[in-house]
Amino acid sequence: MKPSVNAAPLRALLIGVNSTRSEKLLPLLENLGIDLLPKEHARPDLYQLLQVQQPDLIFVDVNSPARDTLEHVVSSDPNLPQPVVNADGDLRISLRRLAGDIDISLYVRNTVSPALLQALIDITISHCHSFDVVRHEIALLQAHENTELIREAIH
Amino acid sequence: MGRPVMSVEKTDVKLGHIPLTDCAPFAVAKEKGFFDEQGLNVSLSREHSWASIRDKVGLGVLDGAQMLASMPVAARLGVAGPRLDMVTGFVLDLNGNAITLSKRLYSAVVATDPDAGFSPLAASKALNLVIRANAQNKRPKLRFGVVFPVSTQNYELRYWLGCGGTNPDLDVEIVVIPPPDMVDHLKSGDIDGYCVGEPWNTVAVRAGLGHVVATKYELWNNSPEKVFAVSRSWSETYPGTHRAIIRALMKACAWLDQSENRLVAAEILTKCGYIDQELETVALSLCGIHQRHPDRPPEDAPDFHVFNRYSANFPWLNQAEWFIAEMYRWGQLKNPVSISCIAEEVYLPELYREVAAELGVPCPAINRKTEGNLSPQMLQNFTPHLGPNQFIDGKRFDVGKVLRYLEQHELSQANISELRQRNETVS
Numbered sequence: 001m002k003p004s005v006n007a008a009p010l011r012a013l014l015i016g017v018n019s020t021r022s023e024k025l026l027p028l029l030e031n032l033g034i035d036l037l038p039k040e041h042a043r044p045d046l047y048q049l050l051q052v053q054q055p056d057l058i059f060v061d062v063n064s065p066a067r068d069t070l071e072h073v074v075s076s077d078p079n080l081p082q083p084v085v086n087a088d089g090d091l092r093i094s095l096r097r098l099a100g101d102i103d104i105s106l107y108v109r110n111t112v113s114p115a116l117l118q119a120l121i122d123i124t125i126s127h128c129h130s131f132d133v134v135r136h137e138i139a140l141l142q143a144h145e146n147t148e149l150i151r152e153a154i155h
Numbered sequence: 156m157g158r159p160v161m162s163v164e165k166t167d168v169k170l171g172h173i174p175l176t177d178c179a180p181f182a183v184a185k186e187k188g189f190f191d192e193q194g195l196n197v198s199l200s201r202e203h204s205w206a207s208i209r210d211k212v213g214l215g216v217l218d219g220a221q222m223l224a225s226m227p228v229a230a231r232l233g234v235a236g237p238r239l240d241m242v243t244g245f246v247l248d249l250n251g252n253a254i255t256l257s258k259r260l261y262s263a264v265v266a267t268d269p270d271a272g273f274s275p276l277a278a279s280k281a282l283n284l285v286i287r288a289n290a291q292n293k294r295p296k297l298r299f300g301v302v303f304p305v306s307t308q309n310y311e312l313r314y315w316l317g318c319g320g321t322n323p324d325l326d327v328e329i330v331v332i333p334p335p336d337m338v339d340h341l342k343s344g345d346i347d348g349y350c351v352g353e354p355w356n357t358v359a360v361r362a363g364l365g366h367v368v369a370t371k372y373e374l375w376n377n378s379p380e381k382v383f384a385v386s387r388s389w390s391e392t393y394p395g396t397h398r399a400i401i402r403a404l405m406k407a408c409a410w411l412d413q414s415e416n417r418l419v420a421a422e423i424l425t426k427c428g429y430i431d432q433e434l435e436t437v438a439l440s441l442c443g444i445h446q447r448h449p450d451r452p453p454e455d456a457p458d459f460h461v462f463n464r465y466s467a468n469f470p471w472l473n474q475a476e477w478f479i480a481e482m483y484r485w486g487q488l489k490n491p492v493s494i495s496c497i498a499e500e501v502y503l504p505e506l507y508r509e510v511a512a513e514l515g516v517p518c519p520a521i522n523r524k525t526e527g528n529l530s531p532q533m534l535q536n537f538t539p540h541l542g543p544n545q546f547i548d549g550k551r552f553d554v555g556k557v558l559r560y561l562e563q564h565e566l567s568q569a570n571i572s573e574l575r576q577r578n579e580t581v582s
Contacts, residue, residue, distance in 0.1 A: 047330065062211070065333040067204035072304045072331035075235035083206070085213045086237040092214065100216040105207070 010112070013037045013055040015046075016064025017104070021128070025059060028127045032120070046073050050080055057081060057120075058107035062099050074107060081107035084117065094121040102128045158512045160402070161395035163194050168396060171202045171211060171220035174430045175334060176353040176437055177248045177381050178221055179420050180462060182429045184407035192406070193399040201429070204333060205303040206236070212386055213239040218393075219385035219400060221247060225478040227384045229305035231501045232479070234487050236305070240387035244506030245401045246468050247381040247408065249461040249542075251440075252308055252371035253356040253447075254315055256348040257341050260285070260297065261366040272448075275369035276547055279319030282368075286326050300332040300340060300349035310481040311374050312350035317566045318548045324485070341365055352380070353440045353460070354432050360446050361436060367447035369547070372458055375526070376543040377465050379474050401510045405468060409516075412463035417442045458542070465542030466519050470502040473523040476557050484561060486568035491577040494557050527551035 012034050014022055029036055037053045046066060050073050058081045060070060074080040084106050087095055091114070098104050098121055108117055168190075172178040181199055184190050190197040200217060202208050209230060211217040227241035254275075256264065260282075264271045268281035286297060301309040313323040323329060332340050332349070338359045340346045348365070349355075359365035371378060383404055390397050410416055421438035424430045430437055439446055445456035461467050475498035482488035504522045511518040517540070524541075527550055531543045546552075552560045558578055561569045 062207050063203045065203050065336065067206040068303050068333060069331045071204075071206045071236060075304050083210065083237055085210045086239055096214040096216060099210055099214055105210055 010034045010056040011037055011053070012057040012059060013050075013053060014059050015070060016061035016066050017059055018061065021061075021103070024128045025124070028124060032123070046070060050074070051077075054079075055081060056109045056112060059124075060105050060107065062103045062105050067105070070107070079109070081109045083107050091118050091121070094118065094125065097125050101125070158509075160513045161398055163395045163399045164393045165218070165396045166194060166196050168195055168197045168218045168400065169200055169216075170197055170400070171200045171208045171217045172429075173202055173205070173208070173221060173334070176424065176430065176441055177251045177460060178429055179411055179424060179441070179460075180247045180383075180404050180407045181221060182423050182427065183411055183420055184403045186423050186427055187407065187410060189403040189406045189410075190400075193403045195396070195399055195403065197400075197403075205306070209236065209239065209241075212241065212384065212389075213237070215386070215389065218389060218396075219383060221381050222384040223303060223306050223308075224379040224382045224474070225305050225307050225310065225481075226303070227382065227501050228475050228478045228497065229482065229487075231497060232482070232488060232492065234305055234482050240500075241384050242387050242390050242501055242503055242506075243382040243384040243470055244397070244503040244510070245383040245404055246379045246470055247383055247404065247462070249377045249380060249465065249467045250370065250372040250458060251380045251460050252311060252350060252352050253367045253445075254312060254348060254350045254369045255341070255356045255359050255365040255367050256282075257344070257346075257365055258363070258449075260347045261368065264368070271368065272366075275315065275373045276318060278368040279315050279321070279547075281319070282316070283319040283321045283326075286321055290326070296326065296328045297347040298328045298330060298345070300330055300337050300346045300351070302334050302351055303331060305482070305487065307371075307378075307380055307478075308350040308352070310478065310485075311371055313481070313485055314374055315350075315369050315547065317564065320566075322566055338362065338364065354430065354436050357436050357439055357446055358432065360449055363449040366449070367445070370445070370456070370459065372456070374547045376529075376531075376545050377458065377461060377467070378477075378526075378544075379467075379471075382470070398506075398510050398513065401507070402514055405510065405514060405516065408462040408468055412461070412467075414443070461542070464539040466540050467542075469507055469519050470504050471519075471522070471524060472498045472502050472504060473526065473552065473554055475502040476523075477526065477552060477560075480552075480557050480561050480569075483569035483574065484564060484567045489570070491570070491573045493577050494574075495555075495578070523554045525551065525553050 037055055046069050172181045208220045212220050227243050230239040230241045263285050264281045267284050268277050271278035271281040316323045334351050334355050337349045337351050337355050342364050356367050421441045425434045425437050440459050443457040444453045445459050446453040476494050479494045508518055526544045527546045529544045550563050
């Protein structure tokens with residue numbers, strides 16, 4: 001999945017992604033060799049920001065109020081990443097999980113191949129899902145330990 | 156007594172809406188039990204952007220949603236976004252938007268022509284003079300907010316600017332801002348005006364930050380604002396559920412158009428968490444009272460929101476064609492398509508007719524009507540099945556004459572000769 005040594009790394013921008021989810025995404029992107037562009041910014045600056053940063057990928061919170069502004073910016077420049085919604089088969093299922101379960105919508109520049117796109121989405125879902133499972137298990141473990149401690153304290 | 160209904164294939168349904176006054180049909184159908192009555196267990200999902208609504212309906216995360224009337228048409232054409240097959244058999248409401256100018260810009264416009272405070276057309280022409288003076292003095296372009304690239308608000312703002320001779324693509328800057336953020340952007344001076352749905356015009360006026368210079372009603376009487384849309388594949392998979400939702404919405408819209416229910420509707424919207432605004436702010440426009448200026452008393456505007464009368468819920472094909480015409484006019488759509496065929500693929504009058512028959516509700520027998528030919532005076536003594544339909548500039552949009560309509564506009568990027576090849580029979 002890591003790009004070849006000679007290829008310029010893909011550059012990703014996160015918009016409206018909260019810290020819980022960016023905690024999950026950052027190590028993933030790093031492992032994939034994707035550069036993360038400076039993270040937060042005021043919404044009105046999106047018009048300038050995208051022209052300056054020229055990202056290859058945009059991860060945006062499905063519920064971000066900046067979505068419609070982002071839509072306007074990318075619709076006026078086909079060289080910017082475009083929303084990925086229209087898909088069939090596996091990619092459609094993956095996109096549905098990405099939006100419905102992970103709350104992320106993806107914008108991708110047309111230079112990113114469909115195979116890479118599918119892999120990127122699947123790895124993101126799998127990684128975020130694994131992260132949640134581990135976190136859930138730790139929480140259960142902590143709750144169990146706390147219960148044991150309370151029991152010990154009582155008896 | 157209506158015709159027998161299809162059985163519902165899916166009872167648990169998730170529908171999306173945006174927190175605007177005209178999400179009322181969804182709120183009322185839910186809170187007054189119209190969805191339950193149809194055997195539907197509907198959960199309403201408050202969404203934060205139109206793009207999110209489009210994506211979630213497109214991907215099947217939502218079963219259906221409130222959409223801007225232009226959105227399913229734009230999605231079908233892939234205009235300013237991905238190409239998605241959306242359909243609508245139900246218009247949720249007419250009118251409901253307005254154009255607000257900042258206090259400072261309004262003062263400049265009225266100083267140019269005092270009639271601008273009373274006439275939307277005069278205001279548009281006066282604004283054009285202000286814009287020309289600004290350009291001569293090397294001042295930055297004025298900035299206006301709309302809610303989505305393919306929004307009704309974008310086309311309305313552009314139409315109004317165009318009436319006064321302002322080229323929206325060259326003379327001003329148009330940016331997209333979420334409706335709840337419009338007032339803050341106006342206050343900070345980031346934008347000089349906007350076109351948005353309620354309650355965000357009333358909020359700015361009541362805060363003393365802006366003046367309404369034109370309403371959607373004044374730009375084009377009783378034009379469609381929001382629709383209930385689903386993906387074509389969902390509609391084909393769940394035809395019975397689709398009809399059941401439309402039946403519930405049809406009943407909700409009829410309930411909403413009884414004037415005695417409007418205040419109750421405002422209470423539902425504000426107290427059940429659909430809109431985070433005060434009851435009075437939402438109730439004003441909903442009850443047909445429009446506050447255009449901070450320093451003048453509110454005006455009667457009985458048709459500011461129309462939910463059912465004037466055959467409001469019927470998906471007129473010519474109205475979908477008008478949106479396509481605007482997409483060509485403003486250069487959003489360039490490749491020539493058969494305008495009538497696209498309209499017929501997206502707006503489904505026959506579906507509406509079938510559902511209306513199930514409820515025994517009368518509905519139009521034709522699929523298209525001329526726009527711009529009926530004034531309020533002409534309709535005074537008639538039944539409320541048709542409403543006024545005039546445009547601010549007095550133009551007519553005749554059935555089958557889309558290209559002739561486009562040709563009437565001086566400001567237009569449409570390539571008429573190219574379009575004529577694909578639309579010979581309708582123009």
